[in-house]
Amino acid sequence: MTNSVIFFGTSDFSASVLQGLIDDPAFQVLAVVSQPDRPVGRKRTLAVTQTKKIAIANNLAVFQPEKLSGSKEMADLIAMQADFLVTAAFGQFVPTKLLKSATVAAINVHASLLPKYRGAAPINWALINGDKKTGVSIMYMVREMDAGDIVSVREIPIATSDNAASLFEKLAIVGRDLLLETMPKMLTGDFLTAKQDTSRITLAPKIDNQLSKLDFYHKSAAQIVDLVRGLSPKPGASLRINQEQIKVFTAETGSLIGQTGQISILSKHDFAITAADGIAVLLQQVQPAGKKRMSVSAFLNGSNKSLRVGDRVDRV
Missing domain, CATH: 3.10.25.10 (Formyl transferase, C-terminal domain)
Incomplete structure (x- = not known):
């Protein structure tokens, strides 16, 4: 028996997780939801998102609403009544009404050891802060950002040679594998959840232009x-x-x-x-x-x- 999935994701990290779901015969991806294509570079060329490329290559339906809440796309997604909703580096909040449409679970693949680094740039901030380890957390999706109960976690060391690109690649594989190990357990009930310790929450906001400036006068x-x-x-x-x-x-x-x-x-x-x-x-x-x-x-x-x-x- 296959279980149906609607996947929400946009980046290279998302693409690896999506491809894993597509390749696994236990799951059927019904649709892919990504952020809209955006112009990039000096010539402002419209860039197709990584997950959209994979969806098109596999003849999957693609939805790209500017905002999910209240959209026609959201109504169409709810009507699919998927077993799982899976997000990975999507870039938007998924409305509660849509989350509740999952017949088994709505879960998120997040590239940090939650509750550390909730937010948009957990991989970057783990490196910026000189951390020696990081990992992937799979959690239930709730309306609050990265705040749901944790279903599974996998930790990896950060090598001194790692940069954001190499760590993204490593964690994308970890996230893919952990998700494909976790979802079958959620179907059988063979798992435990853990609430996040709110006293240990740290945030990983988007990288802005000011942060990118090297400060040799105040930093070691x-x-x-x-x-x-x-x-x-x-x-x-x-x-x-x-x-x-x-x-x-x-x-x-x-x-x-x-x-x-x-x-x-x-x-x-x-x-x-x-x-x-x-x-x-x-x-x-x-x-x-x-x-x-x-x-x-x-x-x-x-x-x-x-x-x-x-x-x-x-x-x-």
Whole structure:
């Protein structure tokens, strides 16, 4: 017997979970709901969401309401009377009336160890805050953001080499596998739930432009590197020096050297700026404004000859 599913999701993380459901013969995906396609880039080209691409490739119905509440799409989805509603990085609240239409359960696949990092950017914030572990939580959906009772959890370590992209890929697989292990247990009743400890709630809000600015005057070298990891490759951390904006995609901590906020190491292959704790941050991959991403060697040898040891980065 197959169980019917309506899937709600938009991102690459969502796409991995959706593909797992499609490939599992125990489930039948009735429809895919994603955010509307949005224009991206300088040319504002309309970008099809990752889940929509998968839905089209598998001849699945696609719904993309700007807002679910009160929409015709919501009425159509309720009429399907799916066994499961599954969300994973959808980007909208699912109205209670729709949640109640699931005949078995409405559940969410969230990329954090709840109640830590409720919100839109849990993977980024785990890296930004220098966490050593993270994971995936599957919970019941309720009207409040990421607040439902937890059904299952899986934890993984965060490697020192991880950035947002690599951690997204790892957790997408973890989320897919955990979901496909959890849903059959929900059908048989072979599971326990746990309420979230509200005293331990932390939030993971969307990444804004101000956060992406590297603050060498108030942050330690480790904090600078963690921010770079958490924002790589998108949207990318940035600094401004000698009237030039530079995005930074990879960096590492160096030695105790130089003055806070100043270039402390500059050679043919090395470019370091000293953070607030006196430790240098060695930049490795950068992107000057209007140019492609490149190694620091390429940047120093071909893009900028005006930098000098002692030059100061702009204050945030």
